[in-house]
Amino acid sequence: MKTDKLDKFLFQAMDAYPSYLEETVESLGYALSYDAKNTMALCLLGRLHAEQLYDYEGAKTYFEQALAENLHALEVYPYFIDTLLQNEDFDQAEKLIDFALTIKGCNKAEILLKKVSLLERKRAFTAAKEVLKEVKFNAYNSDLHYYISDTEKRLKEKIELSEGKKEKKAKAKKKKK
Incomplete structure (x- = not known):
């Protein structure tokens, strides 16, 4: 009872x-x-x-x-x-x-997505993308596919953004010399 x-x-x-x-x-x-x-x-x-x-x-x-x-x-x-x-x-x-x-x-896919989020917060975008590949192998439903795709796009944008900042810094250093 x-x-x-x-x-x-x-x-x-x-x-x-x-x-x-x-x-x-x-x-x-x-x-x-x-x-x-x-x-x-x-x-x-x-x-x-x-x-x-x-x-x-x-x-x-x-x-x-x-x-x-x-x-x-x-x-x-x-x-x-x-x-x-x-x-x-x-x-x-x-x-x-x-x-x-x-x-x-x-649920390995769900926990691995948390790892992706952790790496993204630590700005380890390339490592996060690698873990996202592992998420794909552990995902067993279509709903997760859309979330994974959105996460991939976001990480790609952040990688491009961080690489753009690196290039600008390198160009700025060359101009100072």
Whole structure:
């Protein structure tokens, strides 16, 4: 019976998020009262803090609690990585990405896309393009194809932009001599 009620409130919270935040919070409260260590509830609470309240440190705490309960809580990794990237915790994000890729059942394409995002934020555009090739090998649905194409275009533009700046700097140095 306890599990039925937990699931009911968890599903209500998931259904309400992000459109009805008050209902989400209320349902999460009930779900966590039945099981304070439920990884799905903790993950959703972490998302709420990161995506709605921009409280990245609070979000990290909830994601860490969820993973402390179950390292195989696959639902946690994409959102935790996003939060780390938003908070510019790049070293921690890189370690989490590398670990997540070792977990059986993990959506490798999704996690590799997080790695592309990390590299892009670090302005390692060429390395990001290389990882994007690996994403293609691990993508098994058409929806992801459009996102990959857009990401490729964006990276190409950034590479061209950064190379253009290098050329301008080189020309400026030659003029000074």
